[in-house]
Amino acid sequence: xxxxxxxxxxxxxxxxxxxxxxxxxxxxxxxxxxxxxxxxxxxxxxxxxxxxxxxxxxxxxxxxxxxxxxxxxxxxxxxxxxxxxxxxxxxxxxxxxxxxxxxxxxxxxxxxxxxxxxxxxxxxxxxxxxxxxxxxxxxxxxxxxxxxxxxxxxxxxxxxxxxxxxxxxxxxxxxxxxxxxxxxxxxxxxxxxxxxxxxxxxxxxxxxxxxxxxxxxxxxxxxxxxxxxxxxxxxxxxxxxxxxxxxxxxxxxxxxxxxxxxxxxxxxxxxxxxxxxxxxxxxxxxxxxxxxxxxxxxxxxxxxxxxxxxxxxxxxxxxxxxxxxxxxxxxxxxxxxxxxxxxxxxxxxxxxxxxxxxxxxxxxxxxxxxxxxxxxxxxxxxxxxxxxxxxxxxx
Ligand code: PHB
Numbered sequence: 001x002x003x004x005x006x007x008x009x010x011x012x013x014x015x016x017x018x019x020x021x022x023x024x025x026x027x028x029x030x031x032x033x034x035x036x037x038x039x040x041x042x043x044x045x046x047x048x049x050x051x052x053x054x055x056x057x058x059x060x061x062x063x064x065x066x067x068x069x070x071x072x073x074x075x076x077x078x079x080x081x082x083x084x085x086x087x088x089x090x091x092x093x094x095x096x097x098x099x100x101x102x103x104x105x106x107x108x109x110x111x112x113x114x115x116x117x118x119x120x121x122x123x124x125x126x127x128x129x130x131x132x133x134x135x136x137x138x139x140x141x142x143x144x145x146x147x148x149x150x151x152x153x154x155x156x157x158x159x160x161x162x163x164x165x166x167x168x169x170x171x172x173x174x175x176x177x178x179x180x181x182x183x184x185x186x187x188x189x190x191x192x193x194x195x196x197x198x199x200x201x202x203x204x205x206x207x208x209x210x211x212x213x214x215x216x217x218x219x220x221x222x223x224x225x226x227x228x229x230x231x232x233x234x235x236x237x238x239x240x241x242x243x244x245x246x247x248x249x250x251x252x253x254x255x256x257x258x259x260x261x262x263x264x265x266x267x268x269x270x271x272x273x274x275x276x277x278x279x280x281x282x283x284x285x286x287x288x289x290x291x292x293x294x295x296x297x298x299x300x301x302x303x304x305x306x307x308x309x310x311x312x313x314x315x316x317x318x319x320x321x322x323x324x325x326x327x328x329x330x331x332x333x334x335x336x337x338x339x340x341x342x343x344x345x346x347x348x349x350x351x352x353x354x355x356x357x358x359x360x361x362x363x364x365x366x367x368x369x370x371x372x373x374x375x376x377x378x379x380x381x382x383x384x385x386x387x388x389x390x391x392x393x394x395x
Contacts, residue, residue: 001005001293001349002160004124004292005193006209007093009253013348019249020136020393022195023062025355025374032345033073034072034073034074034075035069035070035072035073035074035100035101035102035103035329035331035346036074036075036077036100036101036103036104036333037069037074037075037076037077037101037105037124037320038076038078038079038092038095038096038099038101038103038104038106039051039054039055039058039076039077039078039079039102039105039106039119040079040081040092040095040104040107040112040352040371041054041055041078041079041080041081041105041106041107041108042080042082042107042108042109042112042128043058043078043080043082044080044082044085045082045083045235046065046083046108046209046211046234046235046236047083047108047209047233047234047235047334048231048234048235049234049235049264049309050108050233050234050264050309051080051108053264053306053307053309053310053313054105054107054108054130054131054309054310054312054316055078055313056119056298056301056302056310056311056313057130057298057306057309057311057312057313057314057315057317058105058130058272058313058314058316058317058320059317060298060301060302060313060314060317061313061314061315061316061317061318061321062074062103062317062320062321064297065317065318065321065325067332068329069113069320069324069325069329070324070325070326070327070328070330070331071328071329071331072078072324072329077095077099077101079094079095079106079254081093081106081107081108081109081112081190083108083111083112083208083209084112085109085111085112085114085115086110087115088112088113088114088115088116088118089115089118089119090103090105090114091112091115092118092119092120093119093248096123096125096170098364101125101315102125102331103119103125103126103127103128103331104116104119104125104126104127104128105118105127105128105130105316105320105322106127106129106130107129107130107131107132107284108130108131108132108134108210108309109132109179109181109286110132110133110153110179110180110181110184111134111135111179112132113129113132113134113165114134114136114180117136117137117141117143117146118221119393120145120146121141121145121146121302124145124314125145126145126147126331126337127145127147128144128147128148128149128316128320129146129147129148129149129313130149130150130309130312130313130316131309131312132148132150132181133149133151133152133153133154133155133184133185133363134152134153134180134181134183134184135152135154135180135184135387137152138152138356138359138387138388138389138392139152139287139358139388139389139391139392140359140390140391140392142358143395144334144338144390144394145334145338146359146394147341147355147359148359148360148361149312149315149316149319149346149361150181150361151314151360151361151363152179152184152360152387153180153185153187153188153270154184154185154187154188154191154281154367154387155188155281155360155363155365155385156185156188156258156259156260156281157185157186157187157188157189157192157194157229157231157279157385158188158191158192158365158382158385159190159193159279159365159367159381159382159385160188160189160192160193160229160256160257160258160278160279160381161188161190161191161192161193161195161229162192162195162196162377162381163277163279163367163381164193164196164229164256165196165197165198165200166192166196167227167253167254167277167317169198169225169226169227169256170198170199170226171195171199171201171225171226171227172193172197172198172199172200172225172226172227172234172256173188173200173202173203173204173220173223173225173227173228173229174186174190174200174202174204174228174229174230175203175204175205175207175216175220175228175229175230176204176205176230176231176232177207177208177209177210177231177232177236178205178207178208179207179208181231181233182205182208183218185231185258186203186231188258188259189229190371191247201223201225202219202223202225202260204219204220205215209235209236209237211235211238211239211240213240213243213244214243214247217243217244217247217249218247220249220253221247221249221253224253225253225356225391226253226254227253227255228244228249228253228254228255228256228371229253229256230255230256230257230258230261231257231258231260231261231337232257232260232261232262232264233260233261234265235265235268237260237261237262237263237265237269237376238268238269239260240261241255241262241265241269241272241273241276242269242270244272245272245360246272246294250272250275251275251356254275254277254285255275255276255277256276256277256278256280257276257278257374258279258280259278259279259280259282259308259366259368260280260308261276261278261283261319262276262278262370262375263307263308263309264307264308264309264374265281266374266375267373273370273373274370274371275361275363275370276368276369277367277368277369277370277371278367278370278375279365279366279367279368279369279380279381279382280308280365280368280380281308281350281353281361281363281364281365282307282308282311282349282350282364282366283368283375283376283377284305284307284374284375284376284394285368285374285375285376285377286349286350286351286377287377288349288351290347290348290349291306291349291350292301294306294311294314294349294355295349298310298314303345306349307376308350311348311349311350314348315346315348315350315353318346318347318348319341319344319346322340322341322344322346323337323338323340323341323344324337325340326339326340326381327340327341341355342355342359343355344371346361350363350364351363351364356386356387356389356390357389357392357394358386358389358394359385360386360389362384362386363384363385364380364382364383364384364385364387365380365382365385366379367379367380369380
C-alpha cells in the first residue's frame with residue numbers, strides 16, 4: 001500500500017510538472033516504479049503455438065536473471081494480434097497508448113510487424129522483434145528503438161540453395177504462402193540456388209493462412225522437379241508436411257525448406273517429417289552445454305520441448321535484461337540503453353551472436369535433417385551470416 005501511495009503521489013507530481021510543459025509524457029512513463037512490458041503476439045490461429053513459445057522464452061530468461069529488469073519489478077501486458085495485419089497498428093497502439101508500455105515485444109507475422117514498426121517509429125517506444133523477419137524492419141524502415149533477435153526473412157534461405165545443389169538437386173519448385181515472409185524467403189532462395197547453378201522451374205503460392213495444398217501438390221507431381229523448397233510455419237507447416245506425404249511425394253521428390261517448416265511441428269507431423277532437410281539459425285541437437293542446459297530447463301518448466309521460437313523469445317529476454325542492467329533500470333536513458341543493446345553479445349542456445357549495425361542478428365546457419373522427431377544438425381550452411389541492412393539509416 002505504502003509503495004502504491006508513494007508511486008501515485010510521485011506520478012501526480014510528475015504529471016503536474018508535465019502539464020506545465022516541463023516534462024514530456026515519455027519521461028512520466030519512464031518514472032513509474034515497475035517496468036511495463038507488453039507482448040503483442042499471436043495467441044490464436046496458425047501461429048498460436050509460436051506466440052506461446054516466444055512468451056515462455058522471454059519469461060524464462062528474465063526469471064533466470066532474478067525476475068527483474070535493472071533492479072525494477074515488471075508489470076506484464078498482453079495483446080493477441082491474431083496474425084492479422086489489418087489490426088497491426090490498432091493493436092500496437094493499445095499497448096503503447098493505453099497500457100503505456102516501456103517495451104513492446106512483438107511479433108511473429110511480417111505483415112503485423114509493419115503495423116508495430118509504424119507505431120514504434122512514431123512513438124519512440126522500444127520494440128524487440130522476437131520473430132517477424134520482414135526485411136524493411138532492419139532495412140529501409142530500421143530505427144534506433146527497434147531491435148530484432150530472430151532473423152531476416154532471407155537469412156535462412158540464403159544458405160539453402162547451395163546445400164540443395166551440392167546434394168545434386170538442380171531443378172526445384174518453390175512453394176509458399178504469398179505474403180512478405182514467403183516472398184522474402186524466396187528472394188534468399190532464388191539468389192543462393194541460381195548462383196550455385198540451380199534452376200527454379202516453377203514458383204507456387206497460396207494466400208496466408210490457407211492450407212488447401214491439394215491442387216498445388218498435384219501440380220508438383222506433374223512437374224517432376226529434382227526437389228521442392230518451401231516456406232511454411234506453425235500449424236500450416238504441419239499440415240503441409242502431412243499432405244506432401246499423403247500425396248505420395250515423400251521419398252520421390254525430396255522436400256527442403258527454411259527451417260521453420262519443421263519447428264514446433266514434429267509431433268503433429270509424425271513420421272511424414274523424417275528426412276526433410278532445412279536451414280536454420282538453431283537446431284535441437286546442438287551439442288553445447290548452453291543448449292543442453294536451456295533445453296532441460298525449458299522442458300522442466302513448461303512440460304514441452306523448446307523450438308527456435310522459444311530460443312528467439314529467450315534471447316529477447318536476455319537482450320532486454322542486459323540493456324536494462326546497463327542503465328540500472330532507467331529505460332528513459334535511451335542513448336545508453338541502445339548503445340548497450342547494440343554492443344550486446346547474446347550467449348544463446350543457438351550459439352553466441354551479436355547485432356548488425358541495422359539491429360539484426362549476425363549468426364551461423366545450420367543444415368538440419370529431421371530424424372525421429374528431432375531437427376538434427378548435419379552441417380553448417382553459413383558462418384556469421386548478416387542481413388544486408390540495405391537502405392537502413394538510423395535517424
Ligand atoms: C513472418 O511472418 O515473418 C514469419 C512467420 C513465421 C515464421 C517465420 C517468419 O516461422
